[in-house]
């Protein structure tokens with residue numbers, strides 16, 4: 348029961364970071380390996396405002412969203428778009444963007460190391476107990492989960508009920524058809540990339556309320572987000588959300604039943620099983 | 636009035652189009668006939684801004700030059716393309732496809748009237764609004780493709796072999812529909828292998844061979860021309 352609840356609570360924040368990566372990959376077609384560093388930057392932001400001026404992370408993650416959006420928009424516009432323009436095929440772009448964002452991740456790690464040093468950091472926010480069925484859990488985990496859930500639902504509704512959301516889904520389905528109906532594909536991609544970055548940063552801020560971070564831990568979260576997005580089937584954010592819970596539960600179960608050191612290994616076992624038996628993802632559709 | 640002047644296109648060293656000029660007046664249906672590989676699709680893509688044109692050519696709509704604009708701006712000016720193989724948003728629903736057709740700013744104001752017109756032209760689509768495009772029959776997908784183009788309220792509609800893969804009955808229905816679209820003063824450029832039916836509804840026609848225009852005449856004269864009959868209408872079934 349314990350495992351189930353902690354796993355689900357963890358899955359909520361995972362869902363948010365993965366959905367950010369998915370928007371970037373699905374719409375802008377950039378596999379962003381610097382996604383984890385954006386997440387860590389979000390965690391640093393929440394930490395800094397909380398310890399420096401007692402601003403609740405719940406406010407900070409919304410407050411810095413425009414900054415995160417603008418930074419990621421600019422990354423797409425000035426670093427990625429030239430690659431997109433000169434790439435001859437989607438495969439070509441994939442290789443280029445993976446190399447470029449991998450390089451970017453080192454730059455970001457370096458900047459964060461210079462700004463904040465290499466220490467682990469954490470802070471106590473809402474560390475009060477909260478009872479679910481007679482068992483105490485930390486409030487911060489519950490609040491982070493509810494917050495993440497609200498973000499995910501909001502994003503889903505936005506994607507499915509507004510013209511702009513429809514535009515992003517259109518580009519994700521077919522850039523070519525999008526161009527033909529008059530969509531500025533580069534503009535829509537920059538928007539999705541910025542939005543995805545802002546969402547990932549918010550996920551980082553929420554995770555920092557109950558996890559310990561350091562400047563170079565981003566790569567681990569990039570890998571987790573990748574596992575989730577590929578497991579979810581790449582196409583629909585609902586797939587990623589469910590996959591995030593699968594990962595949250597798996598990690599929690601392995602950590603408490605076997606050994607906390609094995610969580611990442613367990614994530615990979617799940618990942619490899621999915622790739623072997625359902626390469627299109629748990630919820631993906633087989634390519635026709 | 637749509638005018639494409641001196642359009643040339645090369646894919647690397649391969650010259651696919653050489654100095655092609657085509658005009659289409661408002662409300663006119665113009666057929667472009669040509670064998671496989673003649674360059675028909677290339678011409679339509681060049682007009683839509685989807686492949687690069689050589690310098691020296693131009694595309695104008697009502698006298699305004701639009702040849703150098705990016706694809707999304709060309710749609711904005713009123714040229715819509717129904718591509719070969721339909722090119723729908725496969726994973727989106729019928730109504731989402733049609734809504735996206737009305738993406739150009741120019742088309743937003745009249746979006747609901749255009750939708751009504753499209754659903755009136757293709758009543759099946761009204762029943763299947765929420766169905767995912769990929770799961771429709773070939774004929775229904777073609778209707779979505781044409782409907783999506785119509786939603787952009789175009790002045791000029793270009794269709795790349797729309798009858799490909801349709802049953803003879805659906806084909807006849809399709810050509811009847813195009814004749815109705817023309818009534819809204821839309822210019823139609825129809826690229827077809829089905830020369831018989833396209834010449835039957837067209838006003839004029841062009842012949843394209845190896846990337847060059849080799850003939851231009853009224854549709855009636857083309858249909859009567861023995862060499863056209865031999866090349867495109869099949870010797871066994873003269874028109």
Ligand SMILES: Nc1ncnc2c1ncn2[C@@H]1O[C@H](COP(=O)(O)OP(=O)(O)O)[C@@H](O)[C@H]1O
Nearest residue numbers: 646649651669670671672673674675676677678
């Ligand atoms: N993307 C491309 N790259 C290289 N050559 C192409 C490309 N598309 C078409 N071609 C060539 O250009 C010529 C014209 O093709 P196309 O316009 O598709 O003809 P059509 O539509 O009349 O069948 C053909 O020889 C074809 O092989």
Ligand SMILES: [Mg+2]
Nearest residue numbers: 675676677719
């Ligand atoms: Mg063709």
